[in-house]
Amino acid sequence: MSEMLGATPMQREPAVTIFEKGAAGRRAFVAPESGVPQRDPEELLEPRLRRRTPAALPQVSEPELVRHYVRVSRRNFDLDSGFYPLGSCTMKHNPRLHERVAALPGHARLHPLQDPQHAQGALELMWNLEQALGEVAGLPHVALQPSAGSHGELAGVLLTRAYHEARGEHRTKVLTPDTAHGTNPATVTMAGYEVVKVGTNPDGGVDIDDLRSKVDDQVACLMLTNPNTLGLFDPNIEEIARLVHSVGATLYYDGANLNAVMGRSRPGDMGFDIVHYNLHKSFTQPHGGGGPGAGPIAVSDRIEPFLPRPVITRTETPDGAVFDLDHDRPQSIGRLRGFQGNYGVFVRAYAYICSLGSDGLRDASEIAVLNANYLLARLRELCGEDLPLAFGERCMHEFVLSSTPLKKATGVRTLDLAKRLLDHGFHPPTVYFPLLVDEALLIEPTETETKETMDAFAQALAEIVREAHVDPSIAQNAPYTTPVRRLDEAAAAKTPVIRQPAA
Amino acid sequence: MLATIGVASIDELFEQVPESLRLGRELDIPTGLPEQAVYAHLRDLAARNTSAEDEITFLGAGMYDHYVPAIIDMLMGRSEFLTPYTPYQPEISQGGLQVMFEYQTAISELTGLPVSNASVYEGPSAVAAAGYLAKLANGKTKFVVSRGLHPHSRETLLTCAHGYDIEVVEVPLRDGVTDPDAWAAAIDGDTSAVFFQQPNFLGAVEDAKALADIAKDSPAVVVGSYDPIPLGILAPPGECGVDVAVGEGQTLGNRLDFGGPSFGFFAATEAYLRRMPGRIAGETRDVDGRRGFVLTLQTREQHIRREKATSNICTSQALNALAGVVYLGWLGREGLVELGELLLQRTAYARERLAALDGVAALHEQPVVREFALALDVDGLEGVRRVIGRCQDAGVNPGYALGQAYEEHPTGLLVAITEQRTRADIDRLAEVLEQALVAERAGAAAREVRA
Numbered sequence: 001m002s003e004m005l006g007a008t009p010m011q012r013e014p015a016v017t018i019f020e021k022g023a024a025g026r027r028a029f030v031a032p033e034s035g036v037p038q039r040d041p042e043e044l045l046e047p048r049l050r051r052r053t054p055a056a057l058p059q060v061s062e063p064e065l066v067r068h069y070v071r072v073s074r075r076n077f078d079l080d081s082g083f084y085p086l087g088s089c090t091m092k093h094n095p096r097l098h099e100r101v102a103a104l105p106g107h108a109r110l111h112p113l114q115d116p117q118h119a120q121g122a123l124e125l126m127w128n129l130e131q132a133l134g135e136v137a138g139l140p141h142v143a144l145q146p147s148a149g150s151h152g153e154l155a156g157v158l159l160t161r162a163y164h165e166a167r168g169e170h171r172t173k174v175l176t177p178d179t180a181h182g183t184n185p186a187t188v189t190m191a192g193y194e195v196v197k198v199g200t201n202p203d204g205g206v207d208i209d210d211l212r213s214k215v216d217d218q219v220a221c222l223m224l225t226n227p228n229t230l231g232l233f234d235p236n237i238e239e240i241a242r243l244v245h246s247v248g249a250t251l252y253y254d255g256a257n258l259n260a261v262m263g264r265s266r267p268g269d270m271g272f273d274i275v276h277y278n279l280h281k282s283f284t285q286p287h288g289g290g291g292p293g294a295g296p297i298a299v300s301d302r303i304e305p306f307l308p309r310p311v312i313t314r315t316e317t318p319d320g321a322v323f324d325l326d327h328d329r330p331q332s333i334g335r336l337r338g339f340q341g342n343y344g345v346f347v348r349a350y351a352y353i354c355s356l357g358s359d360g361l362r363d364a365s366e367i368a369v370l371n372a373n374y375l376l377a378r379l380r381e382l383c384g385e386d387l388p389l390a391f392g393e394r395c396m397h398e399f400v401l402s403s404t405p406l407k408k409a410t411g412v413r414t415l416d417l418a419k420r421l422l423d424h425g426f427h428p429p430t431v432y433f434p435l436l437v438d439e440a441l442l443i444e445p446t447e448t449e450t451k452e453t454m455d456a457f458a459q460a461l462a463e464i465v466r467e468a469h470v471d472p473s474i475a476q477n478a479p480y481t482t483p484v485r486r487l488d489e490a491a492a493a494k495t496p497v498i499r500q501p502a503a
Numbered sequence: 504m505l506a507t508i509g510v511a512s513i514d515e516l517f518e519q520v521p522e523s524l525r526l527g528r529e530l531d532i533p534t535g536l537p538e539q540a541v542y543a544h545l546r547d548l549a550a551r552n553t554s555a556e557d558e559i560t561f562l563g564a565g566m567y568d569h570y571v572p573a574i575i576d577m578l579m580g581r582s583e584f585l586t587p588y589t590p591y592q593p594e595i596s597q598g599g600l601q602v603m604f605e606y607q608t609a610i611s612e613l614t615g616l617p618v619s620n621a622s623v624y625e626g627p628s629a630v631a632a633a634g635y636l637a638k639l640a641n642g643k644t645k646f647v648v649s650r651g652l653h654p655h656s657r658e659t660l661l662t663c664a665h666g667y668d669i670e671v672v673e674v675p676l677r678d679g680v681t682d683p684d685a686w687a688a689a690i691d692g693d694t695s696a697v698f699f700q701q702p703n704f705l706g707a708v709e710d711a712k713a714l715a716d717i718a719k720d721s722p723a724v725v726v727g728s729y730d731p732i733p734l735g736i737l738a739p740p741g742e743c744g745v746d747v748a749v750g751e752g753q754t755l756g757n758r759l760d761f762g763g764p765s766f767g768f769f770a771a772t773e774a775y776l777r778r779m780p781g782r783i784a785g786e787t788r789d790v791d792g793r794r795g796f797v798l799t800l801q802t803r804e805q806h807i808r809r810e811k812a813t814s815n816i817c818t819s820q821a822l823n824a825l826a827g828v829v830y831l832g833w834l835g836r837e838g839l840v841e842l843g844e845l846l847l848q849r850t851a852y853a854r855e856r857l858a859a860l861d862g863v864a865a866l867h868e869q870p871v872v873r874e875f876a877l878a879l880d881v882d883g884l885e886g887v888r889r890v891i892g893r894c895q896d897a898g899v900n901p902g903y904a905l906g907q908a909y910e911e912h913p914t915g916l917l918v919a920i921t922e923q924r925t926r927a928d929i930d931r932l933a934e935v936l937e938q939a940l941v942a943e944r945a946g947a948a949a950r951e952v953r954a
Contacts (some may be wrong), residue, residue, distance in 0.1 A: 008793075015597065015794045017605050018832050029570075029838035034845050035926035036852035041736075041844055044851050045870050049708055051738050054840050055612040058597040058832045065832050066574055069602075073583035076598030080582035089588050097538050098814065099580060102760075105556035106549025109745060113564055113764030113903055114553060118895065122550030122761050132532050147624035147763070148818040158666050184803035186815035190635060191666040223799070233519035236952035263530045265520045286637040288588040289599035290621070290782060292764030309664075334662035338565055338627040339762025366513045366798055371890025373516055381507075394508075394516060410792030417804035422595055430591075433806075452504060477790075482594035489593075493786035494800040495774065498618065499608040 010075065011484045015421025018068050018499040020465050022060035052144035076289070078242045083453050086374075087430035088181070088229055090259045092364075095355070098284065098348035106348050112339035116324045122343065123323035129350045130296075136361065138259070138268025139277045143307045143339040144476045149256060150183040151222070152276030152295030155308060157191035158223040158333045159274055159299065160250045161213060162306040166331065171220035171249070179204055179229045179434040181256060193220060200436060204391030205234040208243075209339040215247050225254040226270065227261070229442065231372065231395035238322035241271025250274060250303070253288035258282045259446070260369055260397035263362025273300045279342075283349035291410045293347035307332040310340070323340055333495070366398040375399075375445050382462035388438040398444035400437050407439055412468040412475045414439040417484065420478035424460040515873020530660075545844030555759060556682040558762070558895060559928045563874050564654050564704070564903040565626065566753045566762065570923055572833050575756045575826050584825055589782070589818065594789075595799045599821060600796035603784035606828040613734050614832070615741025616749040616770040616805070621782040622824035623816060626751025627659040629767030630698060630728050632780045632911075633747045634660050634816060636771075637724035638667055639813060640778055646671045646696050647689045647723070649681040649714075651703025654908040656717035656728055660698070670696060679867025680705040687717045695725040701737065702730050705876040705905075706917065707869035708737065724775075731755055731768065733872040735843030747771045756830025757823050764819035766827060777803060782816030782821075842922060846873045850920045851928045857918065860933060865917050866905075874919040876905060876912070880941050883913045889946070891916075893939035899932050901939075 028436040042050075060068070065398070077084075084091035102108065110122055130142035146152040157174065174188040177198045185195040196214055199207040206224070215222075222244045227233045233234060234240065244251045253272040259282040267275045279285045280293030288295070299307065303407035309332040370471050376399045379387060389399060403414045418428035419442075430442035445454055468475050479485060510516060517525065525836075536544070555568040578584060583598055588601075590596030602619040610619035623629045630653075634646055646664060650673050661671050674685045681699055689771045690697060696721045702708050728747040732754045740748035753765035771779060777800060785799030805812040834842060854875045858865040864878035879887055884906030894901040896930055905915025920929075 011791075014721055015601060017601065017608070017795070018828075019605065019608055019719050025837075025839055027835040028574075028833045029842075031838065031841040031845055032925070033924055034848045036849055038848060039851055041847060043520045044847050045736060045872065049710070049738055049870065051736055051840075052742075053733065054836050055615075055739070057609060057612060057834065057836045057839060058609065060832060062574065062833070065576070065829065069829060070581070072553075072598045073578070073581050073594075074598065075589055075601065076583040077592075077595035078583045079588075084588065084589070086588055091588060096578035099585075101542060101545035101549075103576070104546060104549040105554050106552045107545075107554075108760055109554040109556045109561045109568070110552045110759045110761040111555060111560060111568065111759050111900075112561055112566055114761075114900075115895070116893070119761065121548035124551070125545075125548050147628065149818070150815040150817045151624060151628070151795045154666075154815060155664075158662065161666065180814070181817075182804075183807050183815045183817050185810035186808070186812040187922075189810045189812070189890070190663070190815055192625035193907050204597065227519075235519060235521055238521065250542065257881060261520070264517055265524050265527055266526060269526070270524055272893055273648075286585045286822075287818070288820075289584060289587045289602075289825075290764075290821030291624075291819040292823055293818040294764075296949070320595060329905075333665075335655055335658040336628065336657055336662060337625055337763075338653070342763035343761035344758070344764050347545065351541050351899050353536070354536050354541045354544060357533040358530040360535040361530060361532070370504060370508075370513055373508045373510075377508045380788050385546050390523035392620075394510075394519070396516075396519065418592065419594070422592065427588075428592060479594050482830070483597045484594055484789040484793050485791055487789050487795045487797050488787045489679050489797050489799070490784040492797050493801070496731065496783075496799055497786040498776075498783055498799065499604070 008481055017500050018058045018060065021064060021068060024059055024060050026059045026061050028062035028065055033238055044467055052105040067214065069167050071357065082425055082427065083449060084427040084455055085429050085445050086427060087444040088256050088448055090444060092446040093448035094284050094286040098351045102344050102347040120323055123312055125350050127314055127323055129346050133277055133296055134298050136162045136262055137298040139275055139300055141304040141307060142296055142298045143345055144296040144313065145308045145336055146295040146297060147337055147342055148277045148293040149276055149295045150187060151336060152297045153183055153187040154190060154335055155297050156252050156274040156276055157187055157221060159306045161191060162333045163303055174220055175214060177224060178436050180223060183256060184223045184254060195269045204230040204232040206238055206240055208239060211240065211243060213293030215243050217247050219247055219249045221250045221252050223252040223254060224393065225257050226398040227257050230341050230391050230400050231398040232392055232394055235457060237270045250461060254327060260365055262365040263358060264365055273303055273469040278404055279345050279349040284352045285345045285348050292342055292345055294342040304328040306333050307337050308333055361404055364447045370450055371445040371447060371454060372397050373397055375443065375458060378458040379461060381484045383465040384456055386465045398442060401441045402437050403439040406465060406468060410468040412442055412472045416478065418466055420464045420475040421460065422479040423481045426460060513732065519658040526668045538690050558898050558900050559931060560900040561918045561924065561932060562927055563900045564899050565751060566759055566915055567919055567921050568753050568759060568923055569921045571756055571758055575829055575831065578829055579822055579826055584822060587898040597795060598656055601823050602816065602828060603777065603794050604786060607784060609828045609831045611767045613731055614748045614770040615739030616748055617769040617773050618776050618779065619824050620779045621784055623767040623781050624818045625657040625765050625767045626818060627653060627768050629749035630656040631659045632769060633709060633726040633749050634696055635814060636775060636778050638669060640724060641695055641722050643695035643722055644669060644695050645693045646698065647674060647694050649699040650676050651676050651681050651705060651709065652698050652700045652728060653704050663872050678918050679705050679869040680709050681714060683713060686714060690718050690721045690723060692720050692721060696724040696726050698726045702733065702872055705867060706871045706874035707867055708872060711738065711745065713772055717745065733843050735839035736847060754925045756826035764820055764823050766823035779803060781816045781819055834903055845922055846920055850875060853920055856929060856933050857936065860937050868911060874917060877916045877918060879916055881914055882947055886943060887914055887916055890939045890943050894935045897935045899935045899938055901932055
């Protein structure tokens with residue numbers, strides 16, 4: 001098929017790195033005059049401590065640099081250009097207002113060690129964001145410091161550890177459902193606990209009997225997403241919370257799926273003790289091709305003394321509220337990173353919350369759930385036989401299809417469907433996750449997509465399924481139109497080339 | 504849409520949520536605002552901060568007011584870089600993956616180490632990540648940490664090490680640098696990793712090679728936390744016997760942003776390739792033989808290895824790492840060296856100029872390249888704070904009050920230089936600091952009289 005189509009213009013353009021461009025002596029940077037009396041450099045820094053050979057950085061002019069990275073950028077698919085229904089990643093629109101306000105020098109050029117007296121605007125913003133996030137989660141105490149979801153998880157499990165230790169207990173195990181994000185078990189190990197998996201019941205929720213058999217006084221915590229990674233709200237959550245609390249363990253909420261329930265239901269009210277948020281999911285921080293994000297946490301009263309430090313304080317004075325950073329927190333788990341966290345991300349998330357307000361946040365979740373159910377209904381109508389829903393009848397903000405029937409009938413796997421979707425101009429859903437669903441496709445449209453976009457996506461997927469029955473090799477060899485075609489990942493891992501070889 | 508789904512209302516879609524868990528009221532958050540009003544609110548908040556735009560700042564201590572070239576704003580703002588997710592579908596993510604590959608190359612060149620990942624969160628958590636690598640690599644029970652390591656790095660390491668039960672032993676400074684005798688005495692067969700910072704928190708250049716050599720006969724992984732900017736002139740970690748070099752990447756083309764987002768870099772010797780945390784891009788070929796890039800060595804990572812992963816990191820700092828590699832390309836091979844030499848000269852000038860003031864002395868005599876510590880003749884940390892306040896009233900932020908983190912240096916002041924601080928700025932600082940010290944000492948005398 002590719003021979004038939006011929007290579008696209010972008011395919012004909014070989015990938016050349018910045019290290020393969022330029023020429024000796026070219027540059028963009030012009031150093032300022034030092035302006036101070038020149039001293040012998042070797043007197044200031046003796047040769048023993050010096051670098052002998054300059055780092056082999058690129059030697060390019062500014063126009064070359066700009067053209068290179070603009071051309072490289074065009075080899076990316078992005079959310080501004082097309083539908084991105086990547087399940088559990090909440091790829092909602094990134095308003096450009098947020099970039100504008102984050103770039104204001106009062107935010108962007110504020111030094112993190114500026115005296116709090118001279119950073120009142122920043123601290124007020126962070127305080128307000130904490131209040132809003134706490135209200136969304138239904139938990140009163142928020143710490144913004146963690147830098148991403150998995151960092152928030154680490155904070156949460158270390159908080160659990162500190163909580164138990166303060167009571168003189170040394171527990172050994174953390175429970176996670178078999179539908180959990182991979183970050184959950186990885187975090188548990190980093191925090192020094194053993195992972196114990198809890199099964200899933202036929203309805204897609206936590207298997208209560210299995211949970212009951214595993215909950216004992218060595219369990220420190222249960223980590224859960226609700227709705228879970230199958231896109232289902234666990235109706236037994238109160239019973240789960242009761243069981244976990246009955247042995248003195250904490251209940252941790254992975255906020256990756258918070259976009260389903262904002263303003264409708266709150267993890268704190270469900271009985272969760274600790275929650276993390278992904279500000280780069282529910283709260284519009286652009287994902288940047290793999291970060292930055294932020295993973296603030298919210299906790300209940302009993303966990304509060306252990307929060308990472310510093311914490312932001314607010315004091316009423318006759319001249320108005322005064323904000324400060326409190327480092328004197330003797331029971332704190334300590335820091336998880338430098339300074340106060342990814343403030344630029346807080347600015348964007350705060351701008352989003354100000355824009356939407358209480359009603360808008362609830363609307364966002366309602367439309368996210370409406371869109372997911374609509375897309376699910378369309379796909380069941382068009383290709384339900386080949387791509388059935390893995391669990392349940394409806395979903396929250398995302399849903400999982402399994403392409404096992406299609407694979408049996410045609411040999412076309414989920415991976416092939418994903419690759420063929422690329423030729424239709426769509427980013428594929430999350431594939432092969434959650435792990436307990438064979439040939440899984442995890443689809444999350446988010447609230448910012450239109451009916452027309454979802455209809456077009458459903459039509460494209462239906463067309464690919466139809467095509468698979470006629471000629472499975474088309475999907476199996478896809479994609480054809482992307483800047484490169486299927487890549488040899490095994491070879492990349494076997495003999496890793498992870499940098500430009502030195503000239 | 505509701506009809507297609509087969510429900511009468513959106514409420515019906517939320518029937519999975521038990522009645523008792525439905526909020527049933529509005530969130531207690533103000534109602535939404537139009538774009539203009541949000542802009543105005545955020546602008547008003549920004550106006551209540553004193554940024555590096557508003558004062559001449561010599562504040563550093565981990566983040567520095569370097570110039571961010573305009574092309575970085577332009578490139579970071581491009582939808583193609585700003586709005587994709589992590590490159591899970593390589594065929595349509597070649598842009599981001601190639602940037603990661605180039606970034607890894609740049610960091611590898613900068614550090615003189617063959618292996619770099621595609622970024623971690625930021626500096627101090629990169630130090631902690633190096634600790635976890637060591638723990639998994641050799642299973643020993645102790646970290647040895649120089650007191651010259653940034654206080655935030657030390658505290659972050661302590662927080663994380665507590666999770667997996669490793670003891671952290673701190674080695675003091677002597678004459679401004681890590682005390683080599685105490686360092687040697689602290690390192691033994693149980694040492695999992697040793698940590699130092701270059702230049703250290705007091706601005707002093709450490710003898711990195713000597714520190715690494717001391718650890719050579721132990722099982723310890725040698726971790727150096729580096730400021731990348733002086734690496735134009737300082738011996739790179741790869742030539743000093745450092746196994747893992749990490750650091751704060753903010754100075755490479757990222758804004759101050761009140762502390763983030765920036766990125767952390769993480770580079771290592773070949774031996775640790777398969778123990779690295781985070782994403783790594785690798786080169787390969789597509790089915791037609793074209794050069795392309797993929798995320799590689801993923802069996803290290805959480806989504807494959809789960810509880811046996813080398814780290815839990817998922818989302819890191821790709822966009823900020825892009826700024827890093829563009830910045831290094833903008834500086835170029837010669838520019839990084841010129842910038843280093845420039846800072847060396849201006850820093851020497853500033854240290855000499857300020858230390859000559861009445862009531863000021865250099866806190867140590869070690870070589871410095873971009874930051875230095877002074878001791879002020881004032882009454883403790885509070886005295887330093889008052890001096891800083893007076894300078895700020897005159898439009899100059901003189902630096903960081905060291906006594907906050909180093910009780911042994913209550914009157915210390917840490918002064919940072921960037922290429923944005925000219926000789927005129929340094930002279931102005933000298934003038935303002937001198938006046939502030941006179942006023943402070945007059946105030947102190949008056950307080951004594953009152954007492």
